[in-house]
Amino acid sequence: DAGVIQSPRHEVTEMGQEVTLRCKPISGHDYLFWYRQTMMRGLELLIYFNNNVPIDDSGMPEDRFSAKMPNASFSTLKIQPSEPRDSAVYFCASSLDSISYEQYFGPGTRLTVT
Amino acid sequence: AQKITQTQPGMFVQEKEAVTLDCTYDTSDQSYGLFWYKQPSSGEMIFLIYQGSYDEQNATEGRYSLNFQKARKSANLVISASQLGDSAMYFCAMRDVLSGNTPLVFGKGTRLSVIA
Numbered sequence: 001d002a003g004v005i006q007s008p009r010h011e012v013t014e015m016g017q018e019v020t021l022r023c024k025p026i027s028g029h030d031y032l033f034w035y036r037q038t039m040m041r042g043l044e045l046l047i048y049f050n051n052n053v054p055i056d057d058s059g060m061p062e063d064r065f066s067a068k069m070p071n072a073s074f075s076t077l078k079i080q081p082s083e084p085r086d087s088a089v090y091f092c093a094s095s096l097d098s099i100s101y102e103q104y105f106g107p108g109t110r111l112t113v114t
Numbered sequence: 115a116q117k118i119t120q121t122q123p124g125m126f127v128q129e130k131e132a133v134t135l136d137c138t139y140d141t142s143d144q145s146y147g148l149f150w151y152k153q154p155s156s157g158e159m160i161f162l163i164y165q166g167s168y169d170e171q172n173a174t175e176g177r178y179s180l181n182f183q184k185a186r187k188s189a190n191l192v193i194s195a196s197q198l199g200d201s202a203m204y205f206c207a208m209r210d211v212l213s214g215n216t217p218l219v220f221g222k223g224t225r226l227s228v229i230a
Binding site for chain 1: 147149151157158159160161164166205207211214215217218219220221222223
C-alpha cells in the first residue's frame with residue numbers, strides 16, 4: 001500500500017501569494033494530522049481531523065491558514081496570503097483508528113516564501 | 115499539558131558502539147504513549163519505537179530499545195551497534211492514549227553523528 005502522499009514536495013513562492021499544500025492519507029485511515037517543522041519551534045501540530053471532521057485547530061497560527069478535508073482521501077492546507085515566516089516543512093500524517101498508536105508521516109512539503 | 119525535553123542538541127558515537135539519547139517528559143495524563151522518530155537528512159520522519167505508560171517491559175525493536183523509567187519520567191532511546199546510517203536527527207514524542215488518536219507532542223530533537 002502506498003504511504004502518505006504530499007504534494008508538492010517543494011514550493012517557492014513570493015510573499016502575498018496563496019499557497020495550497022495537499023495530502024492523501026493512507027487508504028482506510030480515519031485520522032489525519034498536519035504538522036509544521038521550523039528551526040525555531042520544532043515540530044508542532046497545526047490541525048487534525050477524525051473522519052474528515054476537524055477536531056483541534058488550536059495550532060493554526062492565524063486566519064491566514066485554513067485546512068479542509070472534503071473526503072477521506074484528500075486534505076488541503078492553504079495559506080493566504082503567505083509570509084516569509086511561513087517558510088517551513090509541512091508534514092501530513094495519518095493513523096488508522098482511535099486505538100492505533102503509530103502515525104505514518106508523509107515526506108513533507110518544504111515551503112519557502114521570499 | 116504535555117512536554118518533552120531532549121537536553122542533548124548533538125551527540126557523537128563511534129561506529130559499532132552503543133549510544134543513549136535522553137528524553138524526559140511531563141504530563142498529567144494517566145495513560146500515555148512515548149515514541150521515538152528518526153529524521154535523516156532526506157527529511158522524512160521514520161517511526162522507530164513505542165512504549166505505553168502501562169507496559170511493564172521496556173520496548174525493543176531490533177537495535178533500538180527504550181529505557182523507560184516511569185518514576186523519573188524518562189524514556190531514553192538506546193541504539194546498539196551504531197551504524198553510519200544511524201546519523202540523523204532523533205525526536206522523542208508523546209501523546210495521550212485514552213482520548214482517541216491524539217496529536218504527538220515532540221521534543222526539540224538530538225542530532226546523532228556516527229563516526230567511522
